[in-house]
Amino acid sequence: MIKTIIEKEILNKYEVKGPRYTSYPTINNFNDVLGNENKSLTKMLKFFGHIKAQKPISLYVHIPFCDSLCYYCACNKIITKNKSHADIYLDYIQKEWELYKNIFHSEIEINSLHLGGGTPTFLTNEQLRKLISIFNPHSTSQKIERSIEIDPRTVNKERLRLIRDLGFNRISFGVQDLDISVQRVVNREQSYEEICSLISAAKKEKFHSINIDLIYGLPLQTKKSFSTTLKKIIGLKPDRIALYSYAHLPKIFKSQRSIESDGIPSSNEKISMLENAIDYFNDAGYEYIGMDHFALPHDEISMAKKQGRLFRNFQGYTLHNDNIVGLGASSISQYDSYYYQNEKNIKSYYSSIDNNKVPITKLFSLNKDDLLRREVIMKLMCQGFIDFKELENIYNIYFHQYFNYELKLLDEFQKDKLVKASKDSITITKKGWYFIRSIAMVFDSYLRSSQDLSRFSKVF
Structure with a gap:
């Protein structure tokens, strides 16, 4: 039973607002x-x-x-x-x-x-x-x-x-x-x-x-x-x-x-x-x-x-x-290193298409750091495991050096037995899966530059 696995104080500790990381x-x-x-x-x-x-x-x-x-x-x-x-x-x-x-x-x-x-x-x-x-x-x-x-x-x-x-x-x-x-x-x-x-x-x-x-x-x-x-x-x-x-x-x-x-x-x-x-x-x-x-x-x-x-x-x-x-008003697309969103307003959506233009209103082009952090977060969210050597070979980095700050933040999660971090990898524990949003937030550089979490839902 989950009550014997997760202590209520741990749930309360990590009950913060944060992204759902669909992107x-x-x-x-x-x-x-x-x-x-x-x-x-x-x-x-x-x-x-x-x-x-x-x-x-x-x-x-x-x-x-x-x-x-x-x-x-x-x-x-x-x-x-x-x-x-x-x-x-x-x-x-x-x-x-x-x-x-x-x-x-x-x-x-x-x-x-x-x-x-x-x-x-x-x-x-x-x-x-x-x-x-x-x-x-x-x-x-x-x-x-x-x-x-x-x-x-x-x-x-x-x-x-x-x-x-x-x-x-x-x-x-x-x-x-x-x-x-x-x-x-x-x-x-x-x-x-x-x-x-x-x-x-x-x-x-x-x-x-x-x-x-x-x-x-x-x-x-x-x-x-x-x-x-x-x-x-x-x-x-x-x-x-x-x-x-x-x-x-x-x-x-x-x-x-x-x-x-x-x-x-x-x-x-x-x-x-x-x-x-x-x-x-x-x-x-x-x-x-x-x-x-x-x-x-x-x-x-x-x-x-x-x-x-x-x-x-x-x-x-x-x-x-x-x-x-993504087709239709407000749809979001992901293509290689780009994200973009269509017009939310249906009249604006129609108007763009009438003018023979794709109805895009928002856009983001991912740089190398974005692509690396996206891979880290998605591996955590989907596999619950990160192999440092794999990412080092792909992105030409030294993981411990590149993510020195983030690995220090993970110490607290490790104390609470939510992650296991070794010199070669990070593994989400069975208990840690329920806190995956909070763990993924550690690697989100945009949260560090802007601490406004009001638009996000609580993780529980």
Whole structure:
């Protein structure tokens, strides 16, 4: 049981705000692009033109539309019930895709496709078919991973069959909590019976992996009420469970201003919920992947972690170490030594494409130090192990000299038995995996130059 592994004082000690490291550097370090004549952007697009998309890519498509507002949500979204807005949006997705094909001067092979939001299942059946048809000539392999985020309130058994027929093999249901009082206060009501029926139908359709998202720390949640949710979810035996910590940042996210702060669980209450959840998952046979993710031993992501094939990007943990091209308003891309983000405002997004310009608004070009630190952080987050000699050979450094300051900071983690550091390597301990964000922060040079952590969530 986790209570016998991690002391509460250790949990409290490292319960700080910090990045989730879906990228390094994190998005708050990206630079604004001042018009499409920006030198860095011009340089990046020329680079794209030379490489001609030699490697397959992972494609992310952001669907911003939602039928109703979930008050906890921090995503880029547009609340509407008018489905015709999506018809216009899909036309622009297709135009943006054509821009990329022109930039690369070649056909682009897609290795994986992920639909996120917003609510991808806001789209009608016909709109989903249209979206997939845009990319079908570029994703002919039967092995391509196609994943989609699903709001359970927007699908039924028949829609799940359509989604499977369109080639989607991995699905994620946004459940968050099953307690009706919590659901009402965050404006997202859905019954356990509906969830149960959908999971059963998804299993019959033979999706390769079924994930359920949960959130702890929501208003009115208690350890007891959330335990009931956990037991019911575990009883459904999804292949994966993602357990996210709610970050209440109403100054940044307008929708969260609808939530009364006095109903939000305290830090100690959240830690108790987390401890309890980990106990339940461990007892049910789920393996801890890292950060917020748990999976059954047979799932691909569990096997990938054991085999050292796990990676991390803007969609979380993944088996794919491809470049990522993001389409749609607010989408983020990662291509070689570049990160960039599209316009968040849908009118600005449309306007850029109408002017035959990629709708990029933020950009970051990684230097040698960024690339090295990204590799260190991602190895910690995914493999829990760093071989100094490997990085010394790749980056022509002496690890102990280059990271002298960071290795001294790790001494405290070593005293708490969260890491094992030798002259040749760093290894995350079993207990240390639960503190991986705090450990990774040691190697983040941008946190040293700016100690403003207000935009980040707490690590627990």
